[in-house]
Amino acid sequence: MPQTLFEKVWNSHKVTEIDGRTLIYIDRHLVHEVTSPQAFDGLRLNKRKVRRPDLTFATMDHNVPTNNRSLPIIDQISAIQIKTLEANCKEFGIELFDLHSPYQGIVHVIGPELGITLPGTTIVCGDSHTSTHGAFGSFALGIGTSDVEHVLATQCLVMDKPKTFEIRVDGKRKHRHAITAKDIILSIIKKIGTAGGTGTVIEYRGEAISDLSMDERMTICNMSIEAGARAGLIAPDDKTFDYLKGRKYIPKNYDDLVDSWKTELVTDNGAKFDKTFAINAGDIIPQVSWGTNPAMTSDVTDAVPYPDEYAKGNKSQEDAAKKALEYMDLKPGTKITDIKIDRVFIGSCTNARLQDLIEAADLIHGRKASPNVRVMVVPGSQQVKKQAEEMGLDKIFQDANFEWRESGCSMCLGMNPDILSRGERCASTSNRNFEGRQGSGGRTHLVSPVMAAAAAIAGHFVDVREWL
């Protein structure tokens, strides 16, 4: 029977059945400082070991400062969490890319760039944006801390088989630089909603997906969780295999694996998905979120919607939109391009890879940040930072008065000192515009890196198609 790519990955990782549920083998486990300490404590309490430390990799990203790395960490509670991860990795024999490692970075940026992420594998991490790794044709999902402990102890996860969801993005983007992967995924979430993918694994397909680079595909898969999906994936192709070739942790028989992946890791002709949605890339223009969840997003040419029009008769959505506008301090009917901003954040596991930084830097062209706007550029990893500096991007940003910082999650979730002050409004390349996400009382608008860079210069949102 024809199978989807996801079904093939699922079936090849079944260990056994337990009480009607499936025990799935996990090929790679990524660990960070925030969601792991309680899991390691649980192991100690029950005198259990890490079953496969060789398949487990750790880094610290969520609460690390992004200023000078040679300075001590001022936040003592963060410092304890970081020290705890160091101690746990030492005790259980897990490889750790610590603050001084050339490989440190956001866990979902370093997995692919180190070749830990591989096609056809199962990958977990105690972080919802683990869906990012699906860009390589892996089944990659975020889990809670109890499941982190379960995977550490057993290298397996007990799961119910998710349903399959095909999202087709046909056609071509009208403007390759102004209309980005971020605009594609925000457009999808805007249409299907934040629960549109609940209980499913999305496979992104179609011409506009094949056209994307690996960095761009990661942006798409990264935000699968914002549509509520368990995971998102894209069938691997030559771009995938070329990206991974020569990376530090790929298996020795990589070339042989590629040969088998090429034939196996595809959705068979005639395979049925439980659900399908299609969108044409030619209809997509730059996106800006206006509310407090990622589905509350508009075309840059639109205005902030009226809650009743937005909700189309759904009472709870209307209430949510009203609350969102109140929190965001926005009036319905305000043109998106009239919204002024105080801060810009270019970073996160969604948009802090090299291509994101190149595109943002290309847009600047000798222009400077608006004097009223503070701009932070936070590369996704130390390797991204080094490559960007070799290309002179750091100079371009600094000449424009954009701050060039060390790698980490930073203001995507504001667990480190990089936060918005109450009432500040931010154009952000991150993935969540939830209340208080970037700092208590802060207001987040989700955009692409080029939209963020343009807003930094103009001091308000602009239709970046007019600049490129």
Next chain:
Amino acid sequence: MEKFHKVSSTAIPLDRANVDTDQIVPKQFLKLVQRTGFGKFLFHDWRFDQDGQQKPDFVLNDPKYSNSHILLAGENFGSGSSREHAAWALKDYGLDVIIAPSFADIFYNNCFKNGILPISLQRNVIDELLQTKSAIEVDLESQTIRCDSKTISFAIDDGRKKTLLEGLDDIAVTLQYEDKITSYEKSHAL
């Protein structure tokens, strides 16, 4: 994990759609390295003002609900971040049952790991429950909710039900299949 018993109490009405885990426990409280004591951070930014005083208009601060063990929530409850701290905070606060039209996947799973029963019901049934002033009784064994003389059935996966009823340590359960894991590893090295 403790065995799940019957729960009977008034239900806290929190009828908002898409309540994300950032609201359930804001990030400033994720730096702790233990599982306990998160109840005081539950819905922190909705419960407390900038000076740490309770906001009187937020439903959790209504003394009527100070002994409630059931939360009546809106659609897609628990969306966003995978932080299990959200489940730890709800449980530590005293909530054992969450009833909503739908849940986000990771949060739903995290509930079972912490002795919380998440129940999905149709929107119109929840609307009825929101109207009631009396106590609601939730019985996992019979998969029923009793409210004002009405009985409502709910669905739950058998494996998950067993985990809650027996308070199973699911790592210990999985480790019983050690030989199967080992043989899988022998044939699937990557």
